[in-house]
Amino acid sequence: MDNSNELQEIWKSVSLKELPESREMIDLIHNHRNKKLKNFLLLILSSVFFVATMIWVIYTSASFNIIARIGAVLMLISCLILLATNFNSFQRFYNLTACSNKEFLLFLQQTKKRRLFFYKNTQLVLLIFCVTGLFMFLTHLIARNLTLAIAVYAGYSVYFLVMWFYVRPKVYKKGIQKLSRSIEKVERIALQFENNNS
Numbered sequence: 001m002d003n004s005n006e007l008q009e010i011w012k013s014v015s016l017k018e019l020p021e022s023r024e025m026i027d028l029i030h031n032h033r034n035k036k037l038k039n040f041l042l043l044i045l046s047s048v049f050f051v052a053t054m055i056w057v058i059y060t061s062a063s064f065n066i067i068a069r070i071g072a073v074l075m076l077i078s079c080l081i082l083l084a085t086n087f088n089s090f091q092r093f094y095n096l097t098a099c100s101n102k103e104f105l106l107f108l109q110q111t112k113k114r115r116l117f118f119y120k121n122t123q124l125v126l127l128i129f130c131v132t133g134l135f136m137f138l139t140h141l142i143a144r145n146l147t148l149a150i151a152v153y154a155g156y157s158v159y160f161l162v163m164w165f166y167v168r169p170k171v172y173k174k175g176i177q178k179l180s181r182s183i184e185k186v187e188r189i190a191l192q193f194e195n196n197n198s
Contacts, residue, residue, distance in 0.1 A: 028189075029104050032182065033096050040090035047083035054079055064140050071136025078129035085122055089114075101190035108183045112176065119172045131160055 054076040061069060096107060134156065141149040 028182075028186065029096070029099065033093055036093045037090065040086050040093065043086040044083060044090060047079055047086060050079040051076065051083060064137075065143075068137050068140045071133040071139070074129045074133025075137065076133075078126050078133065081122070081126055081129070085118065101186060105183065105186045105190060108179065108186060112179050112183070115172070115175065115179070119168075123168065127160070127164065131156075 054072055058069065058072045058076065061072065064072075096104075099107070135153065138149065138152060138156075141152060
């Protein structure tokens with residue numbers, strides 16, 4: 001009889017506000033998916049624009065030297081890599097529809113691993129192609145105006161160093177922290193569902 005009374009007291013003391021709603025999980029997945037799809041679509045459109053621009057530059061730059069043309073091709077390659085990477089990610093998020101808590105949690109964990117791979121490997125390759133290509137492309141400036149070429153090279157060097165050593169790590173850290181918070185939230189919701197169903 002005492003056990004029954006204790007169970008009733010425990011049951012009455014549980015706050016219904018702490019129990020997750022199924023809608024909360026659906027909204028979390030839906031909002032996360034839509035936000036990422038918009039970001040990837042914008043990046044894909046930007047990549048397509050840059051690819052078209054680089055193709056136009058390669059075909060219309062008859063007056064440029066061979067080094068400048070090779071630089072344009074290297075920048076085109078970096079744009080194509082960026083396009084392929086973003087298209088792959090777009091497809092991955094587009095295919096994320098209705099899924100269980102565990103499936104979404106696995107998806108977020110995989111996203112975190114992929115982001116780390118992109119940060120450590122893909123971005124490095126992109127930067128090598130892009131910076132090398134840009135510096136080679138700008139060699140046609142040296143023949144026209146050495147002072148202008150030095151100023152442009154110095155400006156781009158400072159820009160890339162700031163982007164690589166300051167902005168890039170900061171953006172990565174902010175994104176990973178946000179992703180980690182989402183993973184923690186999904187884990188809490190999944191745990192609450194498991195506890196409520198057991």
